[in-house]
Amino acid sequence: MKTKKSGKLAVKILMIVLMAVIGLMILLPFWAIFVGTFQEGNMLVRYGLNLSINLSEANLDNWVMLFTDSGDYFTWFSTVCSLLCCRLWEPC
């Protein structure tokens, strides 16, 4: 009875570990994008996306540019919102 219980616990731990590993692997690219936002575009193209942050070269330029430079972010954001409204309206 005790062996059966410990076997079940082992399977449960194995499943949790497996699911955690798969879940983390799936989420890795999102972390890579986030880290990438603190690097310059040409550096990303040259060295590729990776998971580590090089603090000596990291900066907030991309974020500042997103909300200030010619207001592109707000243009596409409003376009996306308009499209979303059309899609939500469509079934009605």
Added chain:
Amino acid sequence: MKKFLYSRKAAPYVFILPFVVTFAVFWLVPLIKSGIMSTQKILPGQETFIGIDNFTRLFSDRIFLIAVGNSFKYMIFTLILLIPIPMILACLVNSKLVRGRFKNIFKASLFIPALTSVVVAGTIFRLMFGEMDTALMNQFIGLFGMEPVKWLKGAATGFVALLTLACWRWWGVNMMYFLSGLQSIPEDYYEAASIDGATTWQKFIKITVPQLKPTFVYVLTISIYGGLAMFNESYMLYQGNNSPNNIGLTIVGYLYRQGIEKNDMGYASAVGVVLLVIVLAINITQLVATGTFKKEDDK
């Protein structure tokens, strides 16, 4: 007029009219038109009937055959990777051993990539599969003592990148399909099997797998089409439709190259018609083989 619309005879047709009109305008007409275009040589303002010349040219076109080969290879590998693994993951999520918040976090993390645009996903993967040893995948294989690889330059390694992208985007979606199938299986079946002394494996093979058949057929059908009609992933990964030695060229990619890049709409239509015939033939065969067209009484 109102009396006519509200009559028992006319009302059903009025209800289905919006669908029929949409279907005809956006599906039937373009299909017939592309069938006609595939028998024409089309130049700006000039359409000449050339019979089956486009098709004859197509089947002796080496690049087209490479594209067909790539699409078939991609379809077969995606079927191998995108059906059994999500089914197993769905069984894990559905099992009673893992409960609560962890299960929900796992489901969400697997589904998030499906919400990502192909353009974004393709760009991320292109940068992750970069040539430098600092790129993520080269860092990863470096952990096992392997040398950096020029992923997108080689046929096999480029194909690995395409398949990784497909798995990343579609595992979550397919897992959700299987999960909904699993949750619709009545619990009584498993209880009855337990009383009869069935093991977990026997329950899986004798109850879960047969009950998941409709979901399996659906996922198989959309995966066959998705595999053969793949284009965006390859286009984004190779930053255009010109992969080295056409290693990432697919049937739709070749259609795009001929129709949009070379402006040969007649030839591109012939590529489209061939793709339609291939997809229909494979899907009808598999639907007949899996008994989808059989009546309930015959099954």
